[in-house]
Amino acid sequence: MTKASRKTGSVIWAVDPFEADASPLVSSVREMMDWATRAGLRVIPVYVMSLSESQMEAGEMQEIGYIERELAHYLHRFPLGGSLTPRVLVDDSARQAGAVRVLLDLAREAGTEWIVVSSHGRSGMKRLMLGSFAETLLRESACPLLFLPRRSCCPPLDLEKRRVLFPTDFSTQAGEAFAQFVPHASKQRFEIVIYHMLTFPVPSMDLGLVPAIPESFLPEQEAWARQEGERWVTKATKAGAKARFIMESADLPALTGRSVLDAATKEGARLIAMSSLSSPLARLVAGSVAHEVFRAGTYPVWLYGPQAVSGKRTTAA
Secondary structure, X not given: OOHHHHOOOXXXXXXXXXXXXXXXXXXXXXXXXXXXXXXXXXXXXXEEEEOOHHHHHOOHHHHHHHHHHHHHHHHOXXXXXXXXXXXXXXXXXXXXXXHHHHHHHHHHHOOEEEEEEOOOEOOOOOOOEOHHHHHHHHHHOOOOEEEOOOOOOXXXXXXXXXXXXXXXXXXXXXXXXXXXHHHHHHHHOOEEEEEEXXXXXXXXXXXXXXXXXXXXXXXXXXXXXXXXXXXXXXHHHHOOOEEEEEEEEEOOOXXXXXXXXXXXXXXXXXXXXXXXXXXXXXXXHHOOHHHHHHHHOOOOEEEEOOOOOOOOOOOOO
């Protein structure tokens, strides 16, 4: 192996060939493959097979050959999918945490830049389940996760308008996610639309009295948000990415998933990128925003979990 090939990074694509009715859109897979090619990364399709030690001893490991054939058949449905070499990973704990662990072990070994999740499986422990599996993966992964949609609200592909919506509350976590995403946006020639919702705080109740909100509150928040937004635009521009800032206001205490999806539609975005964390003030309301967005299954969603924005992540060489 040459020195150059050892440094080649990868994209892990977690797939489930047994859930054909919930497969990602062909167009989304095509774009994902294009993004990987532009970044010089190889795509590794991976299926996680969870078996207990007793099941392995009973001979169920013989299923691997069958699974490999099903994987090859599944991948041939997508552009260039038939040229990929899939991997079957076996988790002998038969537990969700174990399945996540073996996938992340491969990610570290393969110099993975991001992990793609496309399965929306609803079957047993032998299947790669989207719901809780993906949420556990998001919580534990030092790599961002790219969720591919089941259906699309995206406009027709226009290479001159490769637009990404980046919703933010300007928290520390969102800033770290943005800093990590900008180099990807620059490489992919994405235009980043930085989106902030100016929210109205719900005051605490005290003996039935509602404290008045100072008249200066909203103007001050708007001025602060515009300053932060322009600062982010400047940072992106210096890093070689095209960016602009938009802001909306609502009588809500925090950003909502519906607001993000509506903004993506208005802006003609092909991708939504964001941190899965919120600021402490908004966490009770906004903590589910990222989950609401990716569970809608209408846009590719690029998410940074807590490990990815902890400051401890090392990028692949």
